[in-house]
Amino acid sequence: MDVLVQKFGGTSLQTLDLVRNAALRIAEARRRGSAVAVVVSARGSRTDDLLRLAADVGASSPSRELDQLLAVGESESAALMALTLNGLGVPAISLTGPQAGIQTTDRHGDALISRIGAVRVRAALEAGEVAVVTGFQGVDRAGDIATLGRGGSDTSAVALAARLHASACEIYTDVDGVYSADPRILPAARCLPWVEPGVMAEMAFAGARVLHTRCIELAAMEGVEVRVRNAASQEPGTTIVDRGDVGPLETRRAVVAVTHDTDVARVLVHCRNSHRDLAPEVFAVLAAGGTVVDLVARSGPYENEFRMGFTIRRSQADAVRAALHEVTASFGGGVHFDENVGKVSVVGMGLLSRPEYTARLMAALAAAGIPTSWISTSQMRLSVIVPRERTVDAVETLHREFHLDRPDPADLTAAPSGRPATV
Template identity: 60%
Template sequence: MRTTVQKYGGTSVADVPAMRRVADWVAHSHHEGNPTVVVVSARGGETDQLLRLAGEVNPDRPPREVDQLLATGECAAAALLAMAVRRLGVPAHSLSGPRAGILASGRHGAGVIAAVDTTEIRHRLADGDVVVVAGFQGLNAAGDVITLGRGGSDTTAVALAAELSAARCEIYTDVPGVLTADPRVVPNARVLPGVDPNVMAEMAFAGARVLHSRAVELAAMERVEVHVRSSFMPGAGTVISGRAVEEMLETRNSIVAVAHDLDVARVLVRTATSGRDPAPEVLAVLAAHTVPVDLVARSGPQEDEFRIGFTIRRSDVDEVLTPLREAVAPLDGRVRVDAHVGKVSVIGMGLLNRPECTARMLAALATAGIPTSWVSISQLRTSAIVPRDRVVEAVSLLHETFGLAGAVPSMATV
């Protein structure tokens, strides 16, 4: 039978009862005859605790040593889960990311998977073992452990599924699937039974936390079918596949979900005109630090002052603010950051061909007195910047405006 790859997030293995529940599910997969590979994140809260400890020991937090430290969280979770599975009489073997053949490149804290050598995993599967892999980490060319940054465990699972030609990659989390909005903000958000990979990637980039955009993009490239399910309640969850486009996308409604992101900062760079365009230098700073940029707008060549505005993650501001100021200093440039903002987005298909969706979105926010700025529109997403303290209100309003509500997910209905 084809291998099944499962991934469990930090909340799914946060304590002993949760760990044993996951072990039961893994054992069930093994007893069905499926060669099973499990990828785990660090237990809930452990990564933050390790980061705090690193800061207390050394406020500079050297990146290489931080990676060595953080990798232990996933390794501990993998070893504990393997023990829990063995307790059920199922052979299980834990592997660190490097031992599992995850080869990575890039800078510490933001590595990317370069290749996967599945020799050790295949050997263990041939012996009849369940293989439990520590996510979020790999081995770089210098022989050091390197962590994979945001979404690292999701990406590890998808990469292993691709290299092992797995039947599917199952992502288990603390929500019942991909929903029309964050259920912590919109209690009547509805589970989407199927989502196109391109739509899912936009949702993830716009702030949906259930699955990282890197993992979605890799799954689409490698044609890996991803199933997102809850590890706390039964249910079909959501299938992310090119074949799994929900019926509503092509008929009643072009909007499928509302996403929001509070990890946002608005950056405005101004310089005097000098005969050369500073935009490439500004964007090169962001690229050098692997910082994604969104909602970019700039002045034209005939204007008296050069201006470029964009949004980045608020958590990345400290890393790039000084290099940005240094890049524009020769032109008497200034960099201003506004961290009191958030981003709300409506996600769907064909939005450039349906300008009424953007008009409806902005009209609803304006009627509620929620100011917007820096609007961006693509075929799959319309995003607007709003005041940070109005984001939750905006999400609920747009979810209602586009008729996305459904029954509250429960054990019986999911």
């Protein structure tokens, strides 16, 4: 079988008309000869509504019962999509994560997929049915529903595509694809016809909202071709694929996109007159809270004062604030949180090998009068911290500096398997 996995996000299913439009797209893919498995998210704001409902009865922390409640949103979407497809004359069956054989780790609210059996999914496809599977959920070792956390539905779709050896995983959303910058703040941003998986993972981590990092990391590990498309149009969208056929690195555009993130807090840890290395204790606190850390710098082993700086998500600051103060206070130190910052990143390939790109980044921001503080460099990402109120200005400045409104010559070459690059 030629298997195609299609995933529809909540905004693509918000109304019954949108559900029907998605069903028509699924039916068309099936008419073209593919066996189709579909992964769905909860419709519209359904997950947020359920979270508010739980909060109204005093439940906000991840738990077995909260996962039981949140799973309702995706189950509703799957059943509604299967009913719609059957009404169109397309045989379909809805399957929850557990029914589809999606097994997870035991961490409620943020579980990881450990295995997919997919026995019932395969049986449905072989019987000529569309298998509509709930995203964002699976079953843990105790037999309870566990939700997957941020990016869970996209990750479900990629994992299912890998298990079924699908030709591609199409992610349908409310934008035309992956852009060179956020088109909501920068109209000159260009929809990219293709992006390498490693670059896409860096873009997602650095603030691009279209796909979550864990979804792209899984796609890269499993060799799944991901296509991001608009559910409301026929635009070709963006293909996430390794295009080693377009020539050596030196002939490609080094900078692909500019991303930004305002969910950032800059944290400074200090302890004067102490030779003790507090880094292990600090990282233990962050790890216990599942806190993502970036732009880390620290003092050396022979300095009299311990100093350490890093960035975390501003939305996670309250979860670790007290614990960090407790750790440092016990050694006569302290912690300072600066939440009035943003992170702007230039993402591409071979950036560390080209020091002129870091120089251009800093010079462009300085010429625009945008103050900068910390900077981090790697082969795929140059990130800099700026005042939060100047974040959009920094995105516009760097997008213009690196000419990202112009097509990359590599965009015009053929993609793998002879397809046009925009397919």
